[in-house]
Amino acid sequence: MAFDLAARLAERRAADLYRQRPLLQSPQGPEVIVDGQRLLAFCSNDYLGLANHPEVIAAWRDGAERWGVGGGASHLVIGHSTPHHAVEEALAELTGRPRALLFSTGYMANLGAITALVGQGDTVLQDRLNHASLLDGGLLSGARFSRYLHNDAASLANRLGKASGDTLVITDGVFSMDGDLADLPALSAVARPKGAWLMVDDAHGFGTLGARGGGIVEHFALGVDEVPVLIGTLGKACGTAGAFVAGSDDLIEALVQFARPYIYTTSQPPALACATLKSLQLLRDETWRREKLAALIGQFRAGAQQIGLVLMDSPTAIQPILVGDAARALKLSAMLRQRGLLVTAIRPPTVPAGGARLRVTLSAAHSEAQVQLLLNALAECHAQLESAHA
Numbered sequence: 001m002a003f004d005l006a007a008r009l010a011e012r013r014a015a016d017l018y019r020q021r022p023l024l025q026s027p028q029g030p031e032v033i034v035d036g037q038r039l040l041a042f043c044s045n046d047y048l049g050l051a052n053h054p055e056v057i058a059a060w061r062d063g064a065e066r067w068g069v070g071g072g073a074s075h076l077v078i079g080h081s082t083p084h085h086a087v088e089e090a091l092a093e094l095t096g097r098p099r100a101l102l103f104s105t106g107y108m109a110n111l112g113a114i115t116a117l118v119g120q121g122d123t124v125l126q127d128r129l130n131h132a133s134l135l136d137g138g139l140l141s142g143a144r145f146s147r148y149l150h151n152d153a154a155s156l157a158n159r160l161g162k163a164s165g166d167t168l169v170i171t172d173g174v175f176s177m178d179g180d181l182a183d184l185p186a187l188s189a190v191a192r193p194k195g196a197w198l199m200v201d202d203a204h205g206f207g208t209l210g211a212r213g214g215g216i217v218e219h220f221a222l223g224v225d226e227v228p229v230l231i232g233t234l235g236k237a238c239g240t241a242g243a244f245v246a247g248s249d250d251l252i253e254a255l256v257q258f259a260r261p262y263i264y265t266t267s268q269p270p271a272l273a274c275a276t277l278k279s280l281q282l283l284r285d286e287t288w289r290r291e292k293l294a295a296l297i298g299q300f301r302a303g304a305q306q307i308g309l310v311l312m313d314s315p316t317a318i319q320p321i322l323v324g325d326a327a328r329a330l331k332l333s334a335m336l337r338q339r340g341l342l343v344t345a346i347r348p349p350t351v352p353a354g355g356a357r358l359r360v361t362l363s364a365a366h367s368e369a370q371v372q373l374l375l376n377a378l379a380e381c382h383a384q385l386e387s388a389h390a
Contacts, residue, residue, distance in 0.1 A: 015326070016326040016330055017326060017349075022342075027051070028044055028046045028239075029046075029051075030366050030370055034342060037337075039340055040340055040342065040374070041342040042342065042361060042374055043342055043344040043359065044363065045204070045235070046236070046365070047204075047317045047364065048208065048237045048238075048239065048283060048363070049239075049289065049363050049365025050237070050239030050240075050283065055278055056239060056282070057275070059275045059277065060271050060272065060275035062274065063270060063272075063274025064269075067081060068271070069271060070266075070269055071266045074264065074266055074267060075262065075267050076256070081270040081273070082270075083270040083273035083274045084102055084267060084273045086273070086277055088100045088102050088244070090277060091232070091280070094213065094214050094280060095214050095217065095218075095230060096217075096218070096223065097247055098224070098247070098248055098252075099247065100252070101245045101246075101252045101255050101256065101259075103243045103261065104241075104266075104267070105241075106133065106203055108243065108261035108262070108265065109243035109245055110131070110134050110136075110137045110231060111136065111261050112245070112255060112259030112260065112261040113259065114138055114199070115137060115260065116255050116258035118143040118165075118167075119141055120143065122141075122165035122166040122167065123143055123145075123146075123167040124138040124145045124170065125147070125148055125160065125169045126138055126145070126146075126148070126171070127147065127148060127172065127182070128147045128149060128150050130147075130171065131172055131176055131203070134170050134201055137170075150175075151180070151182060151183050153183065153186040153189070156187060156190050156191070160194045166197075167191075167194065167195070168196065169191045169196050169197065170198075171184075171198070171199075171201070172200070172203070172204075173200045173201060173206075173209075173215060173217075174204035175204075176203065177346060177350060178314060178318070178320060179317075179318030179319060180312065180315075181205070181216060182216065184226070184227060185220055185226075188226040192225070197228045198228065198229070199227075199228070199229035199231065200216065200229070200230055202215040202216050202231060203233040203236060204317075206236070206238070207236065207237025207238055208237050208293060208317055213237070215230075215232060217230055224248055228247055228251065229245065229247050230245070230246045231243065231245055231246075232244050232246070237283065238279045238283060239279050240275050240276040241268065241276075242268050242272065289364040290364070296366055297316070297319065297362055299368060299372075300360065300362060303372070307379045308382065309321050309382060310323075318360075320357040320359050320360070321357055321360060322357050324354055325354075325356060326356040328356070329345040329347060329356035330345045330347075331385065332358060332381055332382075333358060335381040335384065336358075336377055341373070341377050345358055346358070360374070
């Protein structure tokens, strides 16, 4: 048999790397129903608690009444509606850039931007821990592709010395499995003198970082010259769906002309864009959401360190607990679930071999009491695991 899929699946099961989809039977929120079980969830990327916000829901409903439920066509045919355009203008204003371009998913935005900007004869340099969509975009571009050491400007400088053609340096803003921030000032300082463009995928920083929620570029007070290509997603802190690229007028026009994932796909429902407009307003104006999230992050890190858990160097809503062994990470996740807490075990190939972890994510919708419940359960489960291991 040419495709022995059963053997491949069995191999993955044997390595404790098999994945299954939990069935969510309630709206997003701290308290959910998954596979028929009521759980307190610490694994959603709904960082500001907007995915089930009544005003966002009402905006979607009103948008559907006025604009219908389908995009109807690609943006370049007849699918670019007034709500889509309004979202682009709001995103440009929030990120402090001349223009923004709306994509249907973050994966499409990353593939579209990379493959439109570089090709054969050019160079793509990426952080070793970048998201899969960034790595795929680099490989699909046909450009010369290599990865520099994680968040290491000196390693990047070494690779820039060997680059040819147009060079695109790509990094996550907030690394999705570690939660740490890219050192954008250092990366930009290395890339700019070489004429390389810096592209940042700020999927997990947009909305949560910066005084107005503009993300990591606002956090570091960087402009278009330092970070010419900014990517953000709308399905995380924004609570809706889709993604965007923000930058200069020439950049956006080039993507409209050359980004195949943009050109050859139906636009997202205009009602979704209406919901996103409301969410962006809440994200920008209700600064208390970011303030509360920061307080919960501090509470969790202090409590976890008292327990003796191995945390990673993350100042963000992503708080990984490093476990190491995949089976052990699964066991800890299962023990928490028995206590009514949902925290996902992340295993290779999503993270490096030996880097299995529990990926705790916090939301402004969580309460201090709920975070304390998690810490209490972690203390109990961690003690039991250590005792059994000894």
